[in-house]
Amino acid sequence: MRHLLVRSLIISAVATLGVFTAGAAHASVSGPEQDPVFAAPPGTAEIQVAKLTHAQATARLRAAGITWSSSGGCSDRNKPNCTSFEQVNLATIQGAETLKGASGCALNVTGGTETGHASGTYSHWNGYKLDFGLATCVNNYVRNNFTSVGGNQWRSGSGNIYYLESNHWDVTYYNCGGC
Incomplete structure (x- = not known):
């Protein structure tokens, strides 16, 4: 009963802030998945996440001066050579905006919610991850600004994980990074 009351209060507080959309998806913390970065930050609670369409996400990225590209020159979520933002979490896009603003760096997204990435709760497909080209x-x-946690991974002050893969940054956004 107490769990339901606490959950209800959290959801009410978040809804009051206007974080939900009609098509919000449900996310919860679970055990290790196939994804190389699967551990949620301590204290992460079960929450509802706001989802964006591809058009909504690209409008925000464009306004922030963030570019995107795909090897196939397409945005079909069901094709692995495309870069799609369909069903990306609002907090993920806000996290990219925060990185751009804080770093002043040019950002190019090379991977979004399209198929072909590792599965798991905090996955590309579920809207938590973006890939950025190396720069x-x-x-x-x-x-220089985040904490090394080993294995080519750095944790931002807000708990998001930046994983340096062979040819890109694989970033898991648990939150918007201080938006």
């Missing part, structure tokens, strides 16, 4: 400015900003 000296971004590389230096992450390494």
Whole structure:
């Protein structure tokens, strides 16, 4: 009963802030998945997340001066060579906006919610991750401003994880990064 009351209060507070959309999806913390970055920050609660359409996400990215590209020159969520933002979390896009504003770096998104990425609760498909192309400015900003947690991973002050893969940054946004 207490769990339901606390959950209800949290949901009410978040809804009051206007975070929900009609098509909100449900996310919860679960055990390790196939994704290399699966651990939620301590204290992460079960929450509702606001989802964006591809058009809504690209409008926000464009306004922030963030570019995106795909090897296939497309945005179809069901094709792995496309870069799609369909069903991306609002907080994920806000996290990219926060990174752009804080770092002053040029950002190019090379991976969004399209198929072809690792599965898991905090996955690309579920709207929590973006891939950014490698750039000296971004590389230096992450390494100099975030905490190394081992395995080519850095944790931002807000708990988001920046994972340096062979040719891109794989970023898990648990929140908007201080938006």
